[in-house]
Amino acid sequence: MAEHFREDNVAAVGVRLDAEHPDGMIFDPHQPQLRVTDLGVVRGDGIFETMHVLDGHVRKYDAHLERLRRSARMLELGIPPESAWRAAVELGLEEYRARGGVPEELMVRLTATRGVDGEPASDDPEYAGTYWALLTPAPDWAKADQAKQFSVTLLDRGFDADVAERAPWLLLGAKTLSYAINMASKRWAEAHGHDDVIFHTTDGQLLEGPNSTVLLVNRRGEGETPQVVTPVLEAGVLPGTTQGAVFAGAARAGWDLGYGPLTPQQLFDADHVFLAASVRGVVPVWRVDETEMAVDDEITEALRGFLAEDLPVSHPGE
Numbered sequence: 001m002a003e004h005f006r007e008d009n010v011a012a013v014g015v016r017l018d019a020e021h022p023d024g025m026i027f028d029p030h031q032p033q034l035r036v037t038d039l040g041v042v043r044g045d046g047i048f049e050t051m052h053v054l055d056g057h058v059r060k061y062d063a064h065l066e067r068l069r070r071s072a073r074m075l076e077l078g079i080p081p082e083s084a085w086r087a088a089v090e091l092g093l094e095e096y097r098a099r100g101g102v103p104e105e106l107m108v109r110l111t112a113t114r115g116v117d118g119e120p121a122s123d124d125p126e127y128a129g130t131y132w133a134l135l136t137p138a139p140d141w142a143k144a145d146q147a148k149q150f151s152v153t154l155l156d157r158g159f160d161a162d163v164a165e166r167a168p169w170l171l172l173g174a175k176t177l178s179y180a181i182n183m184a185s186k187r188w189a190e191a192h193g194h195d196d197v198i199f200h201t202t203d204g205q206l207l208e209g210p211n212s213t214v215l216l217v218n219r220r221g222e223g224e225t226p227q228v229v230t231p232v233l234e235a236g237v238l239p240g241t242t243q244g245a246v247f248a249g250a251a252r253a254g255w256d257l258g259y260g261p262l263t264p265q266q267l268f269d270a271d272h273v274f275l276a277a278s279v280r281g282v283v284p285v286w287r288v289d290e291t292e293m294a295v296d297d298e299i300t301e302a303l304r305g306f307l308a309e310d311l312p313v314s315h316p317g318e
């Protein structure tokens, strides 16, 4: 059977990590690599991170590696040490250099799965599963998203705001490979004339997008700095690295920072709504269901400027 690859995939570089290759080993991502019994595939039992590389520099590198470790802890999944992940990414970048240059913008996806059922890849628990980094030039759709204004629909995520604490086995707030629900919600949004989704709990708390964090901006009195607010982690959202970096920059600029609980009404009452994610950056929302929201280029550029400072990220309560 003929195989078809999109241009951007052809230029992808894969780096595997295993006990024999703790500094990584290049593989061809266009060839089959995984066993069909890998638990990452058959159960979605694994974790990942998607990072943005600009001009050869991984943005928010520490925050992503810290969140990978956090997700691994929540799933009780052994993963290679941070130095191995960094070596794998560096090897991938080196491969681009050898091929003629690192593209200006890359997406780097780190993936760790529980490996093949009953056949640990190594006796060393840090290497018992399956691990790789995939480097891909930022695809056209990602670049288009960076420049777009978003229409979003509010959708029920089907759990209440207490469940994350009450039922830790649901792994809310971990970045697991089980994203079928997230992708289904995006298809639902598109089928109903929207670009993306903002989830809320059944008891009416704002959560996050299927692959983004929600930011609300409120302007205050004349001459005062604005306020930027995001839902609390305790409601069951992923600690966003983009949100964290924006908040760090905003704090330095004297903005007021706020953390939910937030209701959909607070979103409609906000002056501006944004979605934030690593490759997309900060993008303005112009419509939430049937309600138009104001978009302000100056505020958008201010938030993007905070992100560009790439300051260390921290989240309250962590």
Ligand code: PLP
Residues within 6 Å of the ligand: 050, 208, 209, 210, 211, 212, 213, 238, 239, 240, 241, 242, 243, 276, 277, 278, 279
């Ligand atoms: N929330 C979810 C569920 C996500 O999957 C993502 C990223 O894809 C985010 C939030 C945003 O996280 P980050 O800013 O670290 O990319």
